[in-house]
Amino acid sequence: MLTILGGTDAGLVRKNNQDKYEYKVLGELLCYGVLCDGMGGTDCGQLASQTATDFVAQALERDLRPGMSEASLKGVMMSAAAGANALVFDTAAQNPGCAGMGTTLVVAVVSGESVYISSVGDSRAYHFGSQGQKQLTKDHTVVQMLLDVGEISQEEAAEHPKRHLITRAVGVMPQVEADFVEHPFLPGDVLLLCSDGLYNYAGSENMDAPALLTHLEKSVGAGSVDNLIELAKNIGGGGDNITAVLICREPAQPEEGA
Numbered sequence: 001m002l003t004i005l006g007g008t009d010a011g012l013v014r015k016n017n018q019d020k021y022e023y024k025v026l027g028e029l030l031c032y033g034v035l036c037d038g039m040g041g042t043d044c045g046q047l048a049s050q051t052a053t054d055f056v057a058q059a060l061e062r063d064l065r066p067g068m069s070e071a072s073l074k075g076v077m078m079s080a081a082a083g084a085n086a087l088v089f090d091t092a093a094q095n096p097g098c099a100g101m102g103t104t105l106v107v108a109v110v111s112g113e114s115v116y117i118s119s120v121g122d123s124r125a126y127h128f129g130s131q132g133q134k135q136l137t138k139d140h141t142v143v144q145m146l147l148d149v150g151e152i153s154q155e156e157a158a159e160h161p162k163r164h165l166i167t168r169a170v171g172v173m174p175q176v177e178a179d180f181v182e183h184p185f186l187p188g189d190v191l192l193l194c195s196d197g198l199y200n201y202a203g204s205e206n207m208d209a210p211a212l213l214t215h216l217e218k219s220v221g222a223g224s225v226d227n228l229i230e231l232a233k234n235i236g237g238g239g240d241n242i243t244a245v246l247i248c249r250e251p252a253q254p255e256e257g258a
Contacts, residue, residue: 002031002110006245007225011197012238018045019195019243022057032060033108033245037123037195039169040101044092048103051091052084052170056107059083068111074180077107077118081170081178085120088171102169105178106137106193110247115185118178121166122196128213129189136181140168164196188251190216194228197240201232220248 002025010017018038025031036053038045059080068076084105092098104121115136117125122139138144142165146152152160170176185191192212202212218227225244232242 001028001250003220003248003250004031004033004245005219005223005225005248006033006243007229008241008243009229009233009238011201011240011242012233014241016042016046017241018042018049019197019241020046020049020053021193021243021245022053023245023247024057024061026061026064027066029110029112030064030066031110031247032057032064033191033193033247034060035106035123035193035195035243035245036103036170037121037197037241037243038101038103039166040092040098044095044098044101045103047091047095047098048088048101048171051088052103052105055084055087056080056105060107060109064109064111066111070114070116070182073109073111073116077109077116078178078180081105081107081118081120081176085170085176086174089174092171100172102172104166104195105170108191108193108245108247110185110191110249113184113186114182115191115247117181117183120176120178121169124194124196124199126192126194126212127183127185127189128192128216129184129186133212134183136183138179139166141166185249187249189249190220191247192216193245193247195241195243197238197242198228198232198244201237201239201242202228202235216246219244219246
């Protein structure tokens with residue numbers, strides 16, 4: 001059985017929230033989660049993220065079916081990202097004041113024993129299981145490019161002046177390429193989708209596996225992501241919008257007589 005929890009908060013600095021999310025359980029082992037973080041000014045960022053979130057959620061709910069092959073799932077998810085990109089781009093063209101607006105996008109589909117992730121921008125997906133924590137997405141940012149070529153260290157990246165500049169976003173250009181990855185998703189596993197308002201402001205020590213797992217367990221136990229949101233607000237100062245979506249797979253039940 002799958003359970004999904006989601007929540008968002010404007011934070012302690014910004015008056016408006018440009019983060020949007022949606023999710024739905026479609027079957028015993030089939031669900032999706034979508035998270036977007038808009039950019040391009042308050043109203044335009046909200047328009048971009050809402051447009052993309054709505055489009056992708058509707059496409060997934062329409063096209064996902066139990067037992068789909070990885071190739072079919074990838075086709076559905078990449079098509080949804082491409083369609084969202086085209087719609088946001090066209091919407092910006094029809095609203096001159098929103099020229100250049102865009103949004104990040106991270107999508108998770110759990111199907112059977114696997115989770116499939118597509119992403120554009122710097123919103124992230126983290127997997128938590130018996131083997132520990134793993135970040136499943138790769139940021140499309142200037143800082144990530146510098147890390148990849150070895151020009152800066154992880155420590156320098158955390159304070160780099162261009163750490164917020166993304167290199168790929170939904171809706172900014174006529175076409176965009178989304179990353180795609182598959183990862184096992186077994187009984188007891190948890191997936192976290194989050195905007196940079198969580199992972200940037202929760203503090204690096206709290207995003208380490210043991211500490212973050214503690215917060216995840218509290219959130220799952222409470223049936224709410226408020227614990228994660230408060231972490232970013234109270235410890236990091238809540239300088240950005242904060243959004244989290246947790247997809248949880250129920251632990252395996254012990255066999256009778258075991």
